[in-house]
Amino acid sequence: MVTTTERKKTTYVDYLKIKDNNRYEVLGGDLKMVPAPSTVS
Numbered sequence: 001m002v003t004t005t006e007r008k009k010t011t012y013v014d015y016l017k018i019k020d021n022n023r024y025e026v027l028g029g030d031l032k033m034v035p036a037p038s039t040v041s
Contacts, residue, residue, distance in 0.1 A: 011026070015031070
């Protein structure tokens with residue numbers, strides 16, 4: 001028996017509802033946490 005699960009795609013509206021200090025990108029409906037930019041001295 002094969003089962004499939006449907007994942008809800010993340011939208012920009014969903015992204016705006018995130019209330020934490022992490023950085024995210026929405027890529028193709030997937031929410032990805034991205035690292036903070038690094039500084040070069």
